[in-house]
Amino acid sequence: MTSAVSFQKVSRHFGTVRAVDAVDLDIVPGEFFAMLGPSGSGKTTCLRLIAGFEQPTAGSISIFGERAEGVPPYRRNVNTVFQDYALFPHLNILDNVAYGLMVKGVGKAERHKAAEDALALVRLPGYGERRPGQLSGGQRQRVALARALVNQPKVLLLDEPLGALDLKLRENMQEELKSLQKALGITFIFVTHDQGEALSMADRVAVFNDGKIMQVGTPQDIYERPATRFVADFVGSSNVLPPDFVQRYSGQRRWGSLRPEAIRVGKATRGDGVSARLVSANYLGATTRLALDADGLRLHAVVPAGTKLPEEGEALVLTFNRDQLHLMDEPA
Amino acid sequence: MRSDRNQKTPLGLKIAAGLGLIFLHAPILLIFVYAFTTEEKSYQWPPPGLTTQWFAVTWNRPDVWEALSLSVRVAAISTAIAVVLGTLCAAAVSRSKFFGRETVSLLVILPIALPGIITGIALRSAFALTDIPFSFWTIILGHATFCVVVVYNNAVARFRRTSGSMIEASMDLGADGFQTFRYVVLPNIATALLAGGMLAFALSFDEVIVTTFTAGQQQTLPIWMLEELIRPRQRPVTNVVAMVVVLVTLLPILLAYYLTRDGDQIAGSGK
Numbered sequence: 241m242t243s244a245v246s247f248q249k250v251s252r253h254f255g256t257v258r259a260v261d262a263v264d265l266d267i268v269p270g271e272f273f274a275m276l277g278p279s280g281s282g283k284t285t286c287l288r289l290i291a292g293f294e295q296p297t298a299g300s301i302s303i304f305g306e307r308a309e310g311v312p313p314y315r316r317n318v319n320t321v322f323q324d325y326a327l328f329p330h331l332n333i334l335d336n337v338a339y340g341l342m343v344k345g346v347g348k349a350e351r352h353k354a355a356e357d358a359l360a361l362v363r364l365p366g367y368g369e370r371r372p373g374q375l376s377g378g379q380r381q382r383v384a385l386a387r388a389l390v391n392q393p394k395v396l397l398l399d400e401p402l403g404a405l406d407l408k409l410r411e412n413m414q415e416e417l418k419s420l421q422k423a424l425g426i427t428f429i430f431v432t433h434d435q436g437e438a439l440s441m442a443d444r445v446a447v448f449n450d451g452k453i454m455q456v457g458t459p460q461d462i463y464e465r466p467a468t469r470f471v472a473d474f475v476g477s478s479n480v481l482p483p484d485f486v487q488r489y490s491g492q493r494r495w496g497s498l499r500p501e502a503i504r505v506g507k508a509t510r511g512d513g514v515s516a517r518l519v520s521a522n523y524l525g526a527t528t529r530l531a532l533d534a535d536g537l538r539l540h541a542v543v544p545a546g547t548k549l550p551e552e553g554e555a556l557v558l559t560f561n562r563d564q565l566h567l568m569d570e571p572a
Numbered sequence: 573m574r575s576d577r578n579q580k581t582p583l584g585l586k587i588a589a590g591l592g593l594i595f596l597h598a599p600i601l602l603i604f605v606y607a608f609t610t611e612e613k614s615y616q617w618p619p620p621g622l623t624t625q626w627f628a629v630t631w632n633r634p635d636v637w638e639a640l641s642l643s644v645r646v647a648a649i650s651t652a653i654a655v656v657l658g659t660l661c662a663a664a665v666s667r668s669k670f671f672g673r674e675t676v677s678l679l680v681i682l683p684i685a686l687p688g689i690i691t692g693i694a695l696r697s698a699f700a701l702t703d704i705p706f707s708f709w710t711i712i713l714g715h716a717t718f719c720v721v722v723v724y725n726n727a728v729a730r731f732r733r734t735s736g737s738m739i740e741a742s743m744d745l746g747a748d749g750f751q752t753f754r755y756v757v758l759p760n761i762a763t764a765l766l767a768g769g770m771l772a773f774a775l776s777f778d779e780v781i782v783t784t785f786t787a788g789q790q791q792t793l794p795i796w797m798l799e800e801l802i803r804p805r806q807r808p809v810t811n812v813v814a815m816v817v818v819l820v821t822l823l824p825i826l827l828a829y830y831l832t833r834d835g836d837q838i839a840g841s842g843k
Contacts, residue, residue: 291740291744292743292744293740293743293744312743312748313740313743313744314743314744314745314746314747314748315746318744319744319745320740320741320744322737322740322741323737324735324737326735326737326738326740326741327741328738328741328742328756329734329760330759330760339742339745339747339755340745340746342755343742343745343746343747343748343751343755344746387741387745388744388745391745391746
């Protein structure tokens with residue numbers, strides 16, 4: 241099957257900076273794909289390479305089987321929702337949404353009809369006469385979405401789509417984007433630095449660091465079976481365990497990861513396990529996050545709300561199921 | 573020191589401000605009065621009598637029409653050149669990063685900071701050196717040097733206020749370079765260009781110093797007026813022309829002021 245977007249050894253260098261470095265990537269048609277990574281990791285450059293705002297220094301990109309290098313943005317069947325929405329302030333909402341059809345020469349009545357439909361799709365019917373300045377951030381985001389979708393792109397790119405919204409709105413938009421993607425069946429590729437957002441929305445996630453992809457997989461893969469220390473630390477804030485520690489419990493000298501919720505915290509008097517002391521406790525609402533010191537190794541554990549918390553500095557014993565301990569690919 | 577709205581302005585300050593304004597503007601009114609005087613050889617106060625005959629006399633003087641037409645053509649073409657070059661330069665400086673960008677920006681603004689006489693002498697010696705005969709086009713070249721600055725300044729300020737991703741968004745939605753300029757860039761900078769163009773037109777229309785150095789035998793309207801003042805015949809004609817110049821330059825400047833006053837108009841709080 242043809243990939244929606246395929247990268248073969250794609251690099252984009254800015255002078256000596258390797259923004260994207262020999263990246264291989266295949267995105268399946270109809271999938272909701274997340275590019276996750278800290279700022280400067282190359283994820284946005286990858287998105288801009290797909291959109292056509294950047295050209296690769298080396299390697300080849302194809303979009304639904306067609307070579308994309310040298311094809312200008314306006315000849316790609318790909319649309320972008322920009323981080324700052326980039327609505328046109330001199331046009332009203334309807335003309336903003338109809339813009340893509342207007343430049344393609346679609347007649348006024350037809351394109352306005354299509355724009356109305358797109359606005360209804362993002363639940364902003366009847367907002368056509370307003371100006372971008374009269375809308376809230378969340379509404380502008382929906383307009384940007386409608387403006388991209390009205391062109392019926394094969395791939396929709398979203399650059400930090402929820403970055404500027406407040407928490408409640410973010411959660412609503414996450415669900416809405418997800419159901420929209422399911423209903424339309426378009427390939428969505430979105431860039432985010434928020435691991436929660438990537439895990440909750442995407443079918444598959446690529447974790448970026450230093451211009452390279454560290455791991456590609458389903459959210460479960462990424463979260464439960466991180467390939468490298470970076471992924472374990474960046475996604476889900478897992479405990480990264482050094483080879484010496486891992487050897488004691490698994491027999492293998494490898495780096496390991498252990499999710500905070502897999503650790504059980506008990507009184508020092510009970511049975512064997514890892515002895516540790518409580519450093520601090522962070523109340524997070526539904527859970528409490530404990531920072532623990534196990535003989536110089538800093539570990540985090542998460543306990544449900546309502547658990548009786550130990551005293552700070554109290555000696556504790558940590559236990560976990562051996563099968564929860566994940567061995568990473570990264571060599572010791 | 574901070575100005576307090578509730579504090580009463582001292583009477584002395586009010587009088588001083590009033591006197592200052594009178595000092596600035598009364599002489600202009602005087603010009604208007606002399607356009608109606610019956611005395612044609614000297615400026616006599618008070619005017620011995622009032623008449624409107626000078627408007628008819630001015631209307632029938634071919635040299636006035638020649639000078640006026642030259643000035644309008646020079647101003648129009650200089651402004652057109654300035655709008656194109658100023659916009660391109662502003663776009664380059666505000667849209668891309670390149671070596672020497674700040675220097676280019678400074679060099680473009682320099683002609684308006686330099687005294688006109690320097691620009692004039694420099695251009696005159698450059699024309700002489702390259703054997704370019706003085707003509708209509710040398711006047712335009714001289715005027716364009718400072719007209720470009722006005723348009724550039726207006727355009728740069730507007731470019732800074734418009735979001736860069738708008739151009740990318742337009743391309744992304746299928747518009748090529750020309751369509752993006754036509755439908756996105758131009759509407760967003762149009763009022764700035766209009767304002768800059770009007771200021772440029774007004775500057776060019778009453779320019780004297782650079783023109784004296786770059787014109788051959790031709791007379792633009794301001795130069796014609798200077799010459800006319802020396803001659804003791806039909807003096808009020810000069811005043812009639814002066815009134816016209818004031819109106820022709822004041823209106824575009826006022827309009828330009830109103831166009832750029834609403835800073836947020838383009839940023840989106842639509843009406």
